[in-house]
Amino acid sequence: MxxxxxxxxxxxxxxxLMLAYASGNMGAFTDLYNLHKAPLFRFLLRQGISRARAxxxxxxxxxxxxxxxxxxxxxxxxxxxxxxxxxxxxIDEFRKEGKIEAVDFEEGITEKSSFLSSxxxxxxxxxxxxxxxxxxxxxxxxxxxxxxxxxLRYEAGMSNMxxxxxxxxxxxxxxxxxxxxxxxxxLKLGGSQ
Amino acid sequence: MSNQDDLETDYKNASNELPSxxxxxxxxxxxxxxxxxSPEEKEHTKTNIIQxxxxxxxxxxxxxxxxxxxxxxxxxxxxxxxxxxxxMSVPVPSQPVxxxxxxxxxxxxxxxxKPAAQLSExxxxxxxxxxxxxxxxxxxxxxxxxxxxxxxxxxxxxxGKQLRKxxxxxxxxxxxxxxxAIIPEPSRSENIPESIVVEQNLQKDNSPSLQxxxxxxxxxxxxxxQWLSLIEQDIKDSQVENARKKRDVFLRQHPVESLSEQxxxxxxxxxxxxx
Numbered sequence: 001m002x003x004x005x006x007x008x009x010x011x012x013x014x015x016x017l018m019l020a021y022a023s024g025n026m027g028a029f030t031d032l033y034n035l036h037k038a039p040l041f042r043f044l045l046r047q048g049i050s051r052a053r054a055x056x057x058x059x060x061x062x063x064x065x066x067x068x069x070x071x072x073x074x075x076x077x078x079x080x081x082x083x084x085x086x087x088x089x090x091i092d093e094f095r096k097e098g099k100i101e102a103v104d105f106e107e108g109i110t111e112k113s114s115f116l117s118s119x120x121x122x123x124x125x126x127x128x129x130x131x132x133x134x135x136x137x138x139x140x141x142x143x144x145x146x147x148x149x150x151x152l153r154y155e156a157g158m159s160n161m162x163x164x165x166x167x168x169x170x171x172x173x174x175x176x177x178x179x180x181x182x183x184x185x186x187l188k189l190g191g192s193q
Numbered sequence: 194m195s196n197q198d199d200l201e202t203d204y205k206n207a208s209n210e211l212p213s214x215x216x217x218x219x220x221x222x223x224x225x226x227x228x229x230x231s232p233e234e235k236e237h238t239k240t241n242i243i244q245x246x247x248x249x250x251x252x253x254x255x256x257x258x259x260x261x262x263x264x265x266x267x268x269x270x271x272x273x274x275x276x277x278x279x280x281m282s283v284p285v286p287s288q289p290v291x292x293x294x295x296x297x298x299x300x301x302x303x304x305x306x307k308p309a310a311q312l313s314e315x316x317x318x319x320x321x322x323x324x325x326x327x328x329x330x331x332x333x334x335x336x337x338x339x340x341x342x343x344x345x346x347x348x349x350x351x352x353g354k355q356l357r358k359x360x361x362x363x364x365x366x367x368x369x370x371x372x373x374a375i376i377p378e379p380s381r382s383e384n385i386p387e388s389i390v391v392e393q394n395l396q397k398d399n400s401p402s403l404q405x406x407x408x409x410x411x412x413x414x415x416x417x418x419q420w421l422s423l424i425e426q427d428i429k430d431s432q433v434e435n436a437r438k439k440r441d442v443f444l445r446q447h448p449v450e451s452l453s454e455q456x457x458x459x460x461x462x463x464x465x466x467x468x
Contacts, residue, residue, distance in 0.1 A: 058216060
């Protein structure tokens with residue numbers, strides 16, 4: 001796991017790169033894009049959507065960033081801003097496909113059980129030799145809010161405070177969601193072993 | 194904790210997908226195009242926003258459009274082209290020509306400034322000239338003037354009537370005063386001398402209906418005299434309808450109570466003839 005100092009350096013760099021791009025520096029945007037493209041793309045892939053659709057949403061996110069470059073203010077962390085856009089687009093996508101069962105203030109978004117069951121069926125077919133694939137599928141099968149928290153932690157390297165800010169909840173809830181997600185994955189991985 | 198670290202390691206090892214090169218190129222190109230579109234305006238706008246300045250460049254077009262609209266509206270409202278310009282319904286009569294007669298009639302300019310819907314300026318001049326020459330032409334043109342008066346059905350102002358009454362009481366007045374008392378109609382003002390000439394001519398006709406009217410009285414109320422003469426002439430010419438019309442107009446302009454005794458007698462004869 002990256003050290004807090006490294007992460008802090010990257011965050012600071014991201015804000016500077018974004019402001020530099022807003023001033024007309026194309027090289028700054030290239031660096032910024034290379035810094036965040038991989039975790040953001042995987043964050044989308046782990047949501048249980050197709051790769052083609054993930055590519056489209058990925059492009060939409062960056063186009064929004066480009067369009068709003070002049071409105072970006074240094075008061076907000078770039079990564080928080082970026083993943084908030086990503087989360088909102090994912091929710092829109094799920095609403096469009098009818099995957100959302102319910103939206104609760106405390107529980108957050110709940111996916112429909114039919115979607116989860118399809119994920120579970122895929123999961124059951126994976127053998128131990130494809131443990132990594134099994135793990136990735138297990139992440140997809142996590143409940144929506146737990147999945148978000150897990151990915152923001154393990155893909156984007158965010159703190160519980162940042163996760164809470166993006167998901168619209170408090171730090172404790174964000175922390176418990178991450179913890180529960182890890183527990184679920186361990187149970188599945190332990191069960192598969 | 195070690196399990197968690199293992200989980201994290203396993204996940205990091207498993208999660209290695211990347212977006213395609215096409216997607217990268219598309220996004221980088223979009224970012225470059227966004228900068229190329231308006232870098233100066235962006236810089237200018239950002240600077241102005243930061244400094245709180247009013248950007249004239251941004252507001253140039255809307256302001257000029259607004260100014261054009263305001264100027265256009267103000268011009269249109271001031272000119273008011275939708276209002277039909279009503280020309281003088283009655284042409285302004287020309288200044289009367291000095292008549293070469295016993296009495297030189299000097300016209301008041303102000304009296305001539307208020308025209309009636311009668312003869313136009315050229316007609317006035319021609320009428321005046323023709324009246325000087327021959328009796329027949331004078332009668333015709335006077336008749337024309339009376340016809341025009343009938344057509345417009347204009348009435349003498351109360352003020353004119355009152356002044357005329359005063360004049361009757363006072364006696365002989367100057368032509369200028371009389372002209373002021375009468376509605377300053379070009380035909381009438383022009384016909385003042387004409388009436389005198391007409392009266393003289395009518396007297397020459399030896400019409401039994403005509404009576405010798407004192408010159409002073411004629412001077413005072415030539416229009417009444419003129420009217421009566423014209424009506425009598427129409428009766429003589431068997432133009433009863435015209436005579437009746439003129440009589441009606443005459444009555445509107447000159448009530449019987451305002452007539453002198455002689456004029457009243459004369460009018461009564463006209464009434465009997467028309468019945």
